[in-house]
Amino acid sequence: MARTYTIETFGCQMNFHDSERMAGLLEAAGYARVEDATEADVVVLNTCSVRERAEEKLFSRLGEVRADRAGDHALIAVTGCVAQQQGGEIFKRAGSVDVVVGTQAMRRLPELLDEAGATGAPQIDVNPYDDVSFPLGMAVRGDSVKAYVTIVEGCNDFCTFCVVPYTRGHERMRPAAEITREVEEAVSTGRREIQLLGQIVNHYHAPDDPACDFAELLRRVHGVRGVERIRFASPHPRHVTPRMIAAMRDLPSVCRHLHLPVQSGSTRVLASMHRRHTRDEYLELVAQIRAAIPDIALSTDTIVGFPGETDADFEETLSLVKQVGYHSMFSFKYSARPATMASKRLRDTVPEAEKTRRIVALQELQRGIQLRLHEQAVGTRVTVLADDRSRRRSDELSGRTSGNTVVNFPGRPEWLGRMLDVTVQKAGPNSLWGVPA
Ligand code: SF4
Numbered sequence: 001m002a003r004t005y006t007i008e009t010f011g012c013q014m015n016f017h018d019s020e021r022m023a024g025l026l027e028a029a030g031y032a033r034v035e036d037a038t039e040a041d042v043v044v045l046n047t048c049s050v051r052e053r054a055e056e057k058l059f060s061r062l063g064e065v066r067a068d069r070a071g072d073h074a075l076i077a078v079t080g081c082v083a084q085q086q087g088g089e090i091f092k093r094a095g096s097v098d099v100v101v102g103t104q105a106m107r108r109l110p111e112l113l114d115e116a117g118a119t120g121a122p123q124i125d126v127n128p129y130d131d132v133s134f135p136l137g138m139a140v141r142g143d144s145v146k147a148y149v150t151i152v153e154g155c156n157d158f159c160t161f162c163v164v165p166y167t168r169g170h171e172r173m174r175p176a177a178e179i180t181r182e183v184e185e186a187v188s189t190g191r192r193e194i195q196l197l198g199q200i201v202n203h204y205h206a207p208d209d210p211a212c213d214f215a216e217l218l219r220r221v222h223g224v225r226g227v228e229r230i231r232f233a234s235p236h237p238r239h240v241t242p243r244m245i246a247a248m249r250d251l252p253s254v255c256r257h258l259h260l261p262v263q264s265g266s267t268r269v270l271a272s273m274h275r276r277h278t279r280d281e282y283l284e285l286v287a288q289i290r291a292a293i294p295d296i297a298l299s300t301d302t303i304v305g306f307p308g309e310t311d312a313d314f315e316e317t318l319s320l321v322k323q324v325g326y327h328s329m330f331s332f333k334y335s336a337r338p339a340t341m342a343s344k345r346l347r348d349t350v351p352e353a354e355k356t357r358r359i360v361a362l363q364e365l366q367r368g369i370q371l372r373l374h375e376q377a378v379g380t381r382v383t384v385l386a387d388d389r390s391r392r393r394s395d396e397l398s399g400r401t402s403g404n405t406v407v408n409f410p411g412r413p414e415w416l417g418r419m420l421d422v423t424v425q426k427a428g429p430n431s432l433w434g435v436p437a
Contacts, residue, residue, distance in 0.1 A: 002030060002031065002032040003030065003031050003032070003041045003042065004031060004032050004033070004034045004039065004040045004041050004042070005023075005026045005031040005032075005033060005034070005040050005041065005042040005043075005044060006033065006034055006035060006036065006037050006039075006040040006042070006043055006044070007019045007022060007023060007044040007045075007046055008037065008043070008044070008045050008046065008061065009046045010045070010046065010047050010048040010054050010057060010058060010080070011046075011047070011048025011050060011054055011080070011081070012048065012050070013148060013195065013197055013233055014150070014168075014197050014199075015046050015047075015048055015080055015081075016142070016148065017139070017148035017150060017197060018046060018079070018080065018103070018106060019044075019046045019142075020139040020140055020141055020142055020148065021106060021134060021138065021139045022044060022046065022079065022106055022109055023139070023140035023142075024135075024138035024139045024140045025106070025107060025109055025110055025138065026042070026044075026109065026110055027140060028110075028138065029110035029114075031110075033140075037065055037068065037069075038068050038069070040074060041073075041074055041075065042074065042075045042076075042077065042113055043065055043069070043074055043075070043076050043077070044077045044078075044079055044109070045058060045061060045062065045065075045076070045077070045078050045079070045080075046079045046080040047078060047079065047080040047081055047082035047083060048080060048081055048082070049081040049082045049085050049163050049167055049337065049338075050081070050162075050163060050164070050337070051332060051335065051337075052335040052337070055082055058078070058082055059093065059094060062076070062078075062094040062096065062097065063094075065096070066094070066096035069096075075098045075099065075113055075116055075117060076096055076097050076098050076099070077097070077098065077099035077100070077101060077109065077112075077113060078090050078094075078097050078099070078100050078101075079100075079101045079102075079103075079106060079109065080103060080167075081103060081163065081164075081167035081168070082167075083100045083101055083102050083103070083126065084102035084103045084104075084126055084166075084167045084168075085163065085166060085167050085338060085339070087100060087102070087124065087126045088100070088124055091122050091124075097122065098113075098116040098117075098122055098123065099112045099113055099116050099122070099123045099124070100122070100123075100124040100125075100126065101124075101125055101126075102125065102126030102127070102128075103167055103168050103169070104127070104128050104129045104153075104168075104169055105125035105126060105127055105129060108125050112124075112125060128169045128170075130172060132150075132153050132172045132173070132174050133174070133175075133178060134150075136178075136181055136182060136185055137185055141186070141189070141191070143191075143387070144190060144191070144416065144417065145191060145192055145193060145385065145386075145387040145388075145416060145417045146191060146192075146193040146194075146195055146387060147183075147186035147187075147191035147193070147194055147195065148195050148197055149179060149182050149183055149186065149194055149195070149196055149197065150174060150197045150198065151173070151174050151179055151196050151197065151198050151201060151204050151217065152171060152172070152173055152174070152197075152198025152199060152200065152201060152203065152204050153168060153169070153171070153172045153174075153198070153199070154168045154169040154170050154171045154172055154199060155168060155170075155171055155199035155200055156170055156171045157200065157236070157274075157276075158274060158341065159263075159273055159274050159275060160272065160273055160274045160340060160341040160342040160345075160346065161263075161273055161303060161306065161334065161337065161340060161342045162337070162340060163337040163338065163339065163340055164199050166338075166339045166340070168199060171199070171200070171203065173204055173205060173206065173207050174207075175206060175207055175208035175209075176206035176208055176209050176212045176216075176217060176220065177208055177209075178208075179196075179217065179220075179221070180220050180221065180224060183221050183224045183227065184224055187224060187225070187226035187227055188226075190417065192226075192227075192228045192229065192385060192417055192419075193227075193228065193229040193230070193231065193385055193387070194221055194227055194229070194230050194231070195230075195231045195232065195233065196217070196221070196230065196231070196232040196233075197232070197233060198232075198234075199234070200234070200235065200236045200239060201214065201232045201233060201234060201235050202214045202232070202235040202236065202239040202240060202241075202244055203236065203239045204217055213241075213243065214239075214241075214244055215241065215243035215244045215246065215247040216243075216247075218230060218232075218244075218247045218248070218251060218254055219247060219251065222251040222252075222253050222254065227253055228253055228385065228419060229253055229255055229385055229402070230251070230253050230254045230255065231255050231257065231404070233259055234259055234261060234301075235258065235259060235260065235261075236261070237260055237261070237262070237275075237277050237281075237282055237285055238275075238276050238277050240258075240260070240285055240289070242288075245288065245289055245292045245293070246292070248292075248293060248296075249292050249293050255402045255403070255404065256293065256295050256296050256297060256402040256403050257296065257297045257298075257299070257327075257402065257403045257404040258289065258296055258297075258298055258299075259298075259299045259300065259301075260282075260285075260286070260289075260298055260299070260300055261300055261301040262282055262300045262301070262302060262320065262324075263275055263301060263302060263303050263306075264302065264303065264306060264309070264313065264316075264317050265279055265313075265316035265317035265318070265319060265320030265321065266279065266309070266312075266313035266314075266316040266317065267279045267280070268308075268313060269306050269308070269309050269313050272306065272307070272308060272346065273303075273306060273342075274341070279316065279320060282320075283320070283323065283324070286298065286324055295403070296403070297327040297401075297403030297404060297405070298324060298325075298326050298327060299326055299327055299328040299329060299330075299404065300321075300324070300326050300329050300330075301329070301330045301331070301332075302317060302321070302329060302330075302331045302332070302362060303331075303332050303333075303334050304317070304331065304332070304333055304334065304350075304355055304358040304359045304362055305333050305334045305350035305354065305355030305358055305359075306334045306342070306350075307334070307342060307346035307347055307348055307349050307350070308346065308347075308349055309334075309349075309350055314358050317362065318361065318362065318365055321362065321365055321366060321369070322365065322369070325369055325373065326366065326369065326370075327370065327373055327403060327404065327405065328366075328370065328404070329362075329363075329366045331359055331362050331363055331366070332359075333352075333355040333356065333358075333359050334348070334350070334355065336348055367429045368429075370429045370430070371427065371428070371429040374405065374427035374428065374429065374431075374432055375427045377405070377424045377427060377432055378424050378425065378426065378427050378432075379423075379424065379425075380423075380424055381421050381422070381423050381424075381437050382401045382405075382407060382421070382422055382424060382432070382434070383401065383402065383419055383420070383421055383422075384399030384400055384401055384407045384409075384419070384420055384422055385399050385400060385417075385418075385419055385420075386398070386399040386411060386415045386416050386417065386418055386419075386420055387399055387400065387416065387417075388416070389413070389416075390408045392408070393408075395410060396408050396409060396410055396411060397409060397410075397411035397412075397413075397415060397416065398431075399420065399422075401432075405431070405432060406430065406431040406432070407422055407424070407431065407432045407433070407434055408431060408432070408433050408434075409422045409433065409434050409435055409436060410435060410436070411436060420436055421436070421437040422434040422435065422436055422437060423435055423436075423437045
């Protein structure tokens with residue numbers, strides 16, 4: 001009987017895609033997937049350390065898995081960013097763990113599991129490897145409509161709050177030829193939407209072709225027959241170029257959505273975060289993008305309560321958010337992450353209660369903005385790519401507009417993967433509801 005595995009993923013799209021890759025590696029090694037961790041021979045927890053809470057979740061989940069599996073021979077592997085950062089400390093904190101694999105050693109997972117199974121001794125590899133290639137067709141894609149394609153790994157920017165350069169390593173680019181081959185493979189297996197992934201996705205330049213920057217890569221992916229939509233995450237404002245804006249404007253399959261992380265509306269705080277753009281430069285960029293692509297939807301990331309953030313700084317974040325009018329936002333309270341410059345050099349000055357007050361105020365403002373923007377869509381016809389069943393009603397589907405707004409509508413499962421026109425009838429702060437036109 002085949003050995004079985006399950007993977008639980010914490011964190012971002014990059015981690016989600018790494019889990020798809022590890023699933024492929026395990027299946028190539030003869031494992032079969034099961035959904036329930038209580039039945040699997042191997043339980044993989046693919047972890048995130050960007051926020052403190054994600055890390056806490058890992059250790060509480062490890063406690064549950066250990067309690068469920070006490071006395072049997074299941075192997076437990078911890079992979080991803082916490083594995084990279086904490087390494088052998090994980091064995092000390094959670095004695096039930098058999099294998100720890102860092103972000104750049106993922107390919108060794110099956111081998112290390114075999115070794116741990118055969119010897120009973122814990123196995124670890126958190127070494128950095130430069131190789132960013134991955135065998136074509138190996139990933140077991142978890143989504144029948146969208147395909148994640150990694151184009152950049154790691155980051156050299158060292159924003160002072162961010163753990164990514166320490167967990168994902170220095171920036172490495174995948175060859176353009178390999179990326180287009182993976183896009184062709186994804187389309188040939190039925191995927192309609194390509195999501196290009198990288199820590200700074202728009203810093204891309206091809207190691208195999210000096211003429212291929214991010215804008216050119218968008219053109220090449222757009223040129224692959226069968227690609228209906230292209231999205232990408234995450235860009236950095238300072239690498240948005242006129243060529244990139246022109247490519248987004250001119251290529252119909254590139255979605256009318258740009259995630260433009262601002263983090264703070266205060267130039268003083270941005271400098272302390274080492275973001276390398278000012279408030280005015282960011283707003284000027286937004287104006288340029290909107291002048292070229294008037295219907296573009298913008299989203300962002302914000303942090304409140306960064307060390308030294310005053311009431312006046314926070315007011316600047318509120319005013320910037322009002323001025324830009326984002327379609328969506330991820331907002332977080334600052335928490336010091338291990339190894340980062342902010343954790344080493346800056347005192348966490350803003351009390352927790354004040355961070356909570358600020359995030360509540362920011363989220364309330366954003367909720368109102370989203371609701372107003374969504375209400376403007378009522379009565380219009382939008383085109384969505386039907387990509388999932390609705391979370392609330394079994395007879396409904398959900399899809400996203402080009403601008404990345406979720407739309408729920410009555411529909412049949414066989415419509416999944418199709419582009420559909422929907423007339424919007426209702427608007428909420430987080431989604432729209434409509435009927436097929
Ligand atoms: S650019 Fe993004 S990934 Fe890189 S350090 Fe800054 S926040 Fe982290």
